[in-house]
Amino acid sequence: MMMQRRTFIGALAALPLAAPALAQGAALRVTVVGAGYGGAAFARELHRLLPEAAVTVIERESAFHSCPFSNGVLGGLWGEERITFALDGLTRAGIALRPGEVTALDPATRSVTLASGEVVEGDFVLLSPGISLDFAAIEGYSEAAAEVMPHAWQAGAQTALLRDRLRAMEDGGTVVVAIPRPPFRCPPGPYERISLIAHYLATEKPASRILVLDAQDGFSKQGLFEESWAALYPGMIERIPGSESGEVVAVDPATMRVSTAFDDVSADVANIIPPQRASALAREAGLDDGLGWCPVEPLSFESTVAPGVFVIGDAAIAGEMPKSGFSAAQQGTACAAALAARIGGADYAPRKLINTCYSLAAPDWGFSVADVYAQTAGGITAIRPGGGTTRLGADARTHAAEAEYARSWFDSLTSELWG
Numbered sequence: 001m002m003m004q005r006r007t008f009i010g011a012l013a014a015l016p017l018a019a020p021a022l023a024q025g026a027a028l029r030v031t032v033v034g035a036g037y038g039g040a041a042f043a044r045e046l047h048r049l050l051p052e053a054a055v056t057v058i059e060r061e062s063a064f065h066s067c068p069f070s071n072g073v074l075g076g077l078w079g080e081e082r083i084t085f086a087l088d089g090l091t092r093a094g095i096a097l098r099p100g101e102v103t104a105l106d107p108a109t110r111s112v113t114l115a116s117g118e119v120v121e122g123d124f125v126l127l128s129p130g131i132s133l134d135f136a137a138i139e140g141y142s143e144a145a146a147e148v149m150p151h152a153w154q155a156g157a158q159t160a161l162l163r164d165r166l167r168a169m170e171d172g173g174t175v176v177v178a179i180p181r182p183p184f185r186c187p188p189g190p191y192e193r194i195s196l197i198a199h200y201l202a203t204e205k206p207a208s209r210i211l212v213l214d215a216q217d218g219f220s221k222q223g224l225f226e227e228s229w230a231a232l233y234p235g236m237i238e239r240i241p242g243s244e245s246g247e248v249v250a251v252d253p254a255t256m257r258v259s260t261a262f263d264d265v266s267a268d269v270a271n272i273i274p275p276q277r278a279s280a281l282a283r284e285a286g287l288d289d290g291l292g293w294c295p296v297e298p299l300s301f302e303s304t305v306a307p308g309v310f311v312i313g314d315a316a317i318a319g320e321m322p323k324s325g326f327s328a329a330q331q332g333t334a335c336a337a338a339l340a341a342r343i344g345g346a347d348y349a350p351r352k353l354i355n356t357c358y359s360l361a362a363p364d365w366g367f368s369v370a371d372v373y374a375q376t377a378g379g380i381t382a383i384r385p386g387g388g389t390t391r392l393g394a395d396a397r398t399h400a401a402e403a404e405y406a407r408s409w410f411d412s413l414t415s416e417l418w419g
Contacts (some may be wrong), residue, residue, distance in 0.1 A: 038128030041332030075196025107306035127391030129279035228361035310419035319380030358406035366403030
């Protein structure tokens with residue numbers, strides 16, 4: 001695509017604070033917090049563009065657990081190993097990997113403190129820290145309550161917990177899925193989850209039902225999901241939207257009660273997805289500027305409140321781009337290119353960013369949406385028409401092909417990042 005070129009350094013000049021400068025001859029040190037989709041993509045691209053730079057990725061987990069495709073674990077399509085990735089691929093690519101949990105960030109010095117007390121200093125810091133869950137937004141919900149009513153919105157142990165509770169439920173039980181108001185990670189994710197839980201129930205426990213308590217009235221890919229539910233799971237899924245008292249306001253793990261403003265329902269299995277914000281690390285460093293999510297410069301993803309600190313992925317306010325793993329990876333490569341241009345004193349050519357999102361309603365029933373976004377000094381905006389969506393009424397062959405494309409897309413992306 002032909003793209004209008006803008007001067008990246010000129011855009012930086014508009015910032016109210018000066019960005020950090022490197023001493024002449026000094027090696028560039030870049031600290032990356034988080035080895036997920038955004039952090040891994042940024043680290044690999046920056047290492048490719050500036051192989052002499054010292055890029056260090058700090059990650060608290062020994063392996064990465066992917067939220068994309070985690071719903072397949074719940075639906076019995078595959079095991080946890082399908083969404084679990086070792087991180088040694090980053091070290092093989094020449095990137096330093098430092099295990100540890102970052103407990104504090106000093107934006108002024110661009111240094112991070114680990115739980116061990118160690119301080120890691122850098123010339124620039126890239127945060128791809130993900131989300132934090134606002135348990136307090138739902139009365140009675142907490143980290144302890146999530147051990148009884150899993151959210152499973154951070155993949156790994158919570159995914160396994162929800163899967164096990166579904167397996168233990170007797171046939172004829174009720175699964176309650178609570179969905180918060182946006183913004184939240186992966187807008188179509190809860191509805192894919194509903195679909196694949198329905199697939200499991202239809203296969204193993206067909207007398208069971210799913211009650212969806214949704215704070216939203218409309219949702220991503222609504223027509224495609226509802227079409228698949230009618231075709232595959234007739235009568236199994238009931239959804240109550242926000243305008244009909246669908247928003248969950250309280251839970252009681254001891255009795256498995258889930259409450260809206262006007263109704264109380266009993267669940268055999270409860271999947272409570274709470275409202276979300278940027279990670280606690282980002283908010284405690286003041287990078288959210290009191291907004292809950294972190295504002296960034298759209299050309300560079302540099303924090304608007306902390307020069308030299310970059311935020312990508314779910315934690316960032318990235319214009320019209322959704323919070324998704326693929327969005328984070330796209331932002332990571334664009335951010336690395338912008339930083340490399342700055343270090344090299346070159347112009348940065350704004351990119352066309354892409355988000356491709358596949359959803360599965362069954363092993364052989366998939367559909368997708370793809371959008372293109374323009375990166376400009378004024379923001380990141382969708383190009384319309386610039387993408388495409390699986391059409392309503394598509395035949396079985398189309399849906400089967402989309403399901404295969406989804407698996408290939410996931411395998412290709414994860415191999416590039418952690419292989």
